[in-house]
Amino acid sequence: MEKTNGNIIPEGFLWGGAVTSFQTEGAWNEGGKGPSIVDARPVKEGQSDWTTAVDFYHRYKEDIALFKEMGFNAYRTSISWSRIFPDGEGEANEEGLKFYDDLFDEMLANGIQPVITLYHFDLPLALQKKYNGFASREVVDLFGRYARTVFKRYGEKVKYWLTFNEQNLVLTNPDFWGVDIKGVENEEALRYQVTHHAFVAHAKAVKSLHELVPGGQMAGMVTYMTTYPNTCKPEDAIANLKAKELLADFYFDVFAHGEYPTYVTSNLKKKGIMPVFEEGDAELLKENTVDYLSISYYQSQTVSAEKTDEKRLISGVTPNPNLETNEWGWAIDPIGLRVCLKDMYARYRLPIFITENGIGVREELNENNTVEDDYRIEYLSEHIKQVKLAMEEGVDVFGYLTWGSTDIISSGGQFEKRYGFVYVNRGEIDLRDLKRYKKQSFDWFKQVIESNGADLENKTSVTVK
Ligand code: BG6
Numbered sequence: 001m002e003k004t005n006g007n008i009i010p011e012g013f014l015w016g017g018a019v020t021s022f023q024t025e026g027a028w029n030e031g032g033k034g035p036s037i038v039d040a041r042p043v044k045e046g047q048s049d050w051t052t053a054v055d056f057y058h059r060y061k062e063d064i065a066l067f068k069e070m071g072f073n074a075y076r077t078s079i080s081w082s083r084i085f086p087d088g089e090g091e092a093n094e095e096g097l098k099f100y101d102d103l104f105d106e107m108l109a110n111g112i113q114p115v116i117t118l119y120h121f122d123l124p125l126a127l128q129k130k131y132n133g134f135a136s137r138e139v140v141d142l143f144g145r146y147a148r149t150v151f152k153r154y155g156e157k158v159k160y161w162l163t164f165n166e167q168n169l170v171l172t173n174p175d176f177w178g179v180d181i182k183g184v185e186n187e188e189a190l191r192y193q194v195t196h197h198a199f200v201a202h203a204k205a206v207k208s209l210h211e212l213v214p215g216g217q218m219a220g221m222v223t224y225m226t227t228y229p230n231t232c233k234p235e236d237a238i239a240n241l242k243a244k245e246l247l248a249d250f251y252f253d254v255f256a257h258g259e260y261p262t263y264v265t266s267n268l269k270k271k272g273i274m275p276v277f278e279e280g281d282a283e284l285l286k287e288n289t290v291d292y293l294s295i296s297y298y299q300s301q302t303v304s305a306e307k308t309d310e311k312r313l314i315s316g317v318t319p320n321p322n323l324e325t326n327e328w329g330w331a332i333d334p335i336g337l338r339v340c341l342k343d344m345y346a347r348y349r350l351p352i353f354i355t356e357n358g359i360g361v362r363e364e365l366n367e368n369n370t371v372e373d374d375y376r377i378e379y380l381s382e383h384i385k386q387v388k389l390a391m392e393e394g395v396d397v398f399g400y401l402t403w404g405s406t407d408i409i410s411s412g413g414q415f416e417k418r419y420g421f422v423y424v425n426r427g428e429i430d431l432r433d434l435k436r437y438k439k440q441s442f443d444w445f446k447q448v449i450e451s452n453g454a455d456l457e458n459k460t461s462v463t464v465k
Pocket of ligand 1: 296356360403410
């Protein structure tokens with residue numbers, strides 16, 4: 001990609017938003033879709049269920065028209081595995097396949113390239129019940145079959161793919177991979193075995209994409225929480241490095257170098273819990289490294305040696321007293337994004353795609369049927385400034401997607417934690433009319449994209465609260 005007019009952001013840079021199928025589509029039991037583990041998750045009192053979300057399944061044309069108006073040239077969503085294979089195995093569901101065909105065609109007709117996550121924590125429920133999710137190699141193979149099915153079907157429409165959303169959560173949250181670890185004798189061993197299965201499934205998908213789709217680009221993705229030593233004591237520096245190894249480095253090392261790092265294997269061997277590698281696993285990982293790296297970035301933390309606990313997988317992580325947080329306690333740290341980008345690029349020298357960044361806030365429409373979300377403009381512009389500085393310092397970033405575009409349901413099931421440029425008129429439980437209204441940030445992001453990131457100024461500011 002070439003730079004233009006002295007702007008560090010090159011022509012062709014990808015701008016847009018990112019979501020998932022289950023946080024937007026609704027239509028949870030329409031079009032032949034089977035239930036996923038998200039559909040079966042208990043709904044917290046006073047919060048939304050997943051049945052309607054923002055009804056993107058029926059309203060995607062309207063939403064894509066708004067994204068086009070903002071100038072998006074990319075939009076990330078996920079394919080719902082249980083729309084394609086309702087019970088995870090058996091026959092593919094043509095109606096589900098057709099839905100994504102139509103969706104991707106609509107995006108492309110509007111100049112927006114689909115960026116597609118294969119798996120965003122929504123395993124077909126039947127695979128959890130029958131196999132305990134990714135605890136089983138059967139599910140690894142079924143994931144491989146699902147991946148090949150969608151590569152064959154959409155290979156000509158989709159260039160950029162991601163295997164698992166935030167794969168670094170597998171160790172701490174195996175339930176997101178459909179695995180129940182309760183009552184297991186050696187819980188830690190199982191966590192690492194599931195982590196290994198996720199790596200194998202990821203590598204199988206990389207292999208299939210490269211075989212089936214010429215030019216197809218596959219990422220490994222991590223949710224990156226930048227961490228700092230809590231003080232300048234050497235003990236804190238070491239504690240920070242050790243936390244970072246399991247928070248992020250382990251995953252990127254396998255994605256990029258194709259083998260387990262020795263800081264992980266030495267520990268697992270010492271404990272006698274090296275995961276079972278089936279014949280061919282090591283070669284599969286080695287031969288199928290990624291084309292680019294992808295992150296979600298929201299916050300940073302510090303790590304304190306005093307608070308570490310040998311019994312826990314990752315420990316010592318504490319809040320940074322120097323940073324403000326949002327209402328959900330997430331520390332706002334734009335410079336932390338630059339720290340992350342520089343560290344990743346120095347370690348791997350692979351192109352980086354930022355596929356999530358944003359701030360969740362409780363919001364209501366005002367009397368002018370808009371939301372004056374200066375705080376969102378401020379949050380995003382400060383992060384984009386740091387991306388540009390990282391690029392000036394030599395980091396290869398080729399795209400920036402915000403989290404949400406319309407409001408969506410948050411991962412914990414709350415609707416009132418809103419992320420979008422477009423307000424969706426619904427409450428937690430009351431669906432109201434689901435009408436879309438542009439927030440103040442809509443025009444701002446449009447201006448950012450129009451200027452290819454050169455003009456970040458907030459010209460629409462009314463009141464800064
Ligand atoms: C990421 C997930 O971790 O963060 C999304 O990929 C999620 O699914 C996003 O929605 C924001 O988190 P939350 O909890 O505010 O929705």
